[in-house]
Amino acid sequence: MNIKLDQFIGERCITAEQGQKLLAEIEPRLLARETVTINLAGVKTLLSLFLNNAIGPLFKYFDRQQLDRLLAFENPSESQRLTLDLVLKNAEAYHRDPATKKAVDDTLARILEEMD
Numbered sequence: 060m061n062i063k064l065d066q067f068i069g070e071r072c073i074t075a076e077q078g079q080k081l082l083a084e085i086e087p088r089l090l091a092r093e094t095v096t097i098n099l100a101g102v103k104t105l106l107s108l109f110l111n112n113a114i115g116p117l118f119k120y121f122d123r124q125q126l127d128r129l130l131a132f133e134n135p136s137e138s139q140r141l142t143l144d145l146v147l148k149n150a151e152a153y154h155r156d157p158a159t160k161k162a163v164d165d166t167l168a169r170i171l172e173e174m175d
Contacts (some may be wrong), residue, residue: 065101078112086101089129100134110146118154
């Protein structure tokens with residue numbers, strides 16, 4: 060499967076909802092062990108919030124090596140590549156390391172309590 064992200068989402072990939080839309084499209088194919096290529100040509104803005112929702116949840120099912128075999132990104136800019144690498148690293152740590160998951164969850168819980 061090939062997805063031109065600028066056509067599927069738009070040139071600004073910035074929201075959690077947009078990320079969830081992409082996840083809904085690619086998750087069933089990846090779970091069926093189909094390869095997915097996401098073409099970033101034409102994407103002007105790619106935020107970690109979008110990627111955290113589009114790619115992060117995949118670490119519930121796959122480790123980094125499996126994802127690297129099944130999921131490819133074409134035509135990323137240098138800043139997009141850095142963002143992708145950071146999101147993949149953090150998502151893997153969150154889903155694979157109980158101490159990291161607990162630290163993130165505790166921090167978020169504290170922030171939410173302070174907002175009330």
